[in-house]
Amino acid sequence: DVMKSFNILFMNDFDSSKLKEEQYEVLKEWVKQGGFLIIGTGPNGTKTLSIFEDEFITGRKGELTKVSGKALGQFVGVDFNEVMEIMDIKLENGITLLKHDDIDLAQYVSKGRGRILILSFDMGLEPFFSWRLNRNFMEKMVQEILPSFYGRDYSGKYVSIARGNYYNIDRALKTIPELPLPNYQTAIIMFGIYIILAAPVSYTILKKRDRRELMWAVVPALSLAFAVIIYFMGFGTRFTGPIFNKLTIIHGDERGNMASQSFGGIFSPNKTDLIVESADGTRIKPLAYTDNYFSSYLRWDERKIDTKIMVSPKSSIEFYDVGVWDMMTISLEEDRVLEGNITSQVIYKDSGFTGFIENGTDLDLEDCYIITSNEYMPVGDIKSGEKKELAGKAVRYYGDRYDLLNSLYDVNSLRNNVRNMTNEKIQEIRTQNQKRYLLDYHFDFNLSPTIEGVKLIGWSSSPSTSQIRVNGKEVKSYNRTLLVWDLTLDIQSGEEIELPWGYIKPSINDKVVKGNYDPYSNSIYGTGVLEVSYDLGQHIVPERIEFSQRAIDATIKQYIWNVKEQRWDNGDFAGFVIQGEDIAKYVDTNNLLLLKFELNDSSFQIPQITVKGRMK
The missing domain is CATH 3.40.50.880 (Class I glutamine amidotransferase (GATase) domain)
Structure with missing residues (x-):
């Protein structure tokens, strides 16, 4: 301590x-x-x-x-x-x-x-x-x-500063898919019955009995009766105390290196003070957002204390005058990251992944995918201790992370199906939204905006090992964990190999462009000359190189370096293939491939390649 x-x-x-x-x-x-x-x-x-x-x-x-x-x-x-x-x-x-x-x-x-x-x-x-x-x-x-x-961040010892697109964390914490919802169809029916009874039925009956003056008593009585019925209908969705929503991101690799981030949102159904403390020694800090923390222009003598932070001997936070269902956000620094490891033998072949992934962790993983910078493949659920055999074709996307998020968690198609909307569908939409927000935050938090190598992503709702108390009591908790694990392609000497789309990253060698590079969409825009190289690696003997590129403006001139003739050849890299004798023509002795583009106030996406060949 x-x-x-x-x-x-x-x-x-x-x-x-x-x-x-x-x-x-x-x-x-x-x-x-x-x-x-x-x-x-x-x-x-x-x-x-x-x-x-x-x-x-x-x-x-x-x-x-x-x-x-x-x-x-x-x-x-x-x-x-x-x-x-x-x-x-x-x-x-x-x-x-x-x-x-x-x-x-x-x-x-x-x-x-x-x-x-x-x-x-x-x-x-x-x-x-x-x-x-x-x-x-x-x-x-x-x-x-x-x-x-x-x-x-002089307050960093006491306050955790949310970085990147931190609003994704805020949105993810405010989204709790497991929260029970009242049956809205039943509620609509009950409301319709009330309108019918309170207006035409009551009026008709009292009119026939010549007692219309009783309407002033009948309508309030019906309102009270239906209010009691609605109250008991929603009893199962009502909270009497604070609740806690915790989200964790774990990033690891097969060498056993792991790092984690944990965030929590605390909600109260009543306006009150909240004293939040760790139940197991986990260090907690308020989670502040860079655009609204310490941003008040009030004089100090006009300020009031809204948060008190206790660092030692026991980590705790006191939030004062918290509004009804206002979210108080915290970060958690946990000593325990994860028990166990993910092991794998992953091979990319015929535009798909084969081999196996073994879940040696203590988390049951669901909704798993293998992702690269240009492809993804659904894996399904992998229980703790399970060895999952891989088989299937990978699905292409354009290297834009938003394309990937839309492909994995397509909430719009779910929303558009209004006629078949049920409580289960609403919960699914909330779950997909929460996953999307958290994965997007992970992408943004990491220095590289594009996906490096091959990764496994999976989700777990297993109960959290770290617990908090609010006002001295344990609270209802909801948990979701995102696991991101770096995988290594299994490539043996002398074997035939195939590398996924985008696995070999293009490098911008010489940029004489008045404009900019957008790493999120892997695009260049502006005016000038751009050279891009692809390093195939010293241990690969390439036999076929295929290019993928979105349609580009016809004003953009494209070239490929001819190693044999020492000149630039005109090119069009949409579906372009290098194989046979052309390998020696365009790939130099260092296994480098060089392209050039001349832009005139235009933009384009840098081509991606896939390589087939064998290992030396």
């Missing part, structure tokens, strides 16, 4: 071997759960790194050497040419931030949700210690590595 109060720890000129084993395990777990560990080395690096003899930090410790600190000065925009004594460290799987010639001066490695920054110098020794910009240097260094909570 004490460690959870810290975002950053510095370790410099410290004999780490003095840490007890229990303390070391706590430190490692703290990093994995999102902590940022900064380690200074230099002349004291050996003792500082002495405890890291396991797999937590791996690499090579070199000799001490002296280098210029010029790179540090350039990092903050000044001259700093002082000589520094540094330790030449090569961090395994590390990402270099600063280097002098071939010597890394600052590098980091990710561990779970946290990171470790290794500095090759001692922060407490000259000349760095007396450098007037040493603080600016360290602040910028931290900002470069952890922009999410340091520098830009």
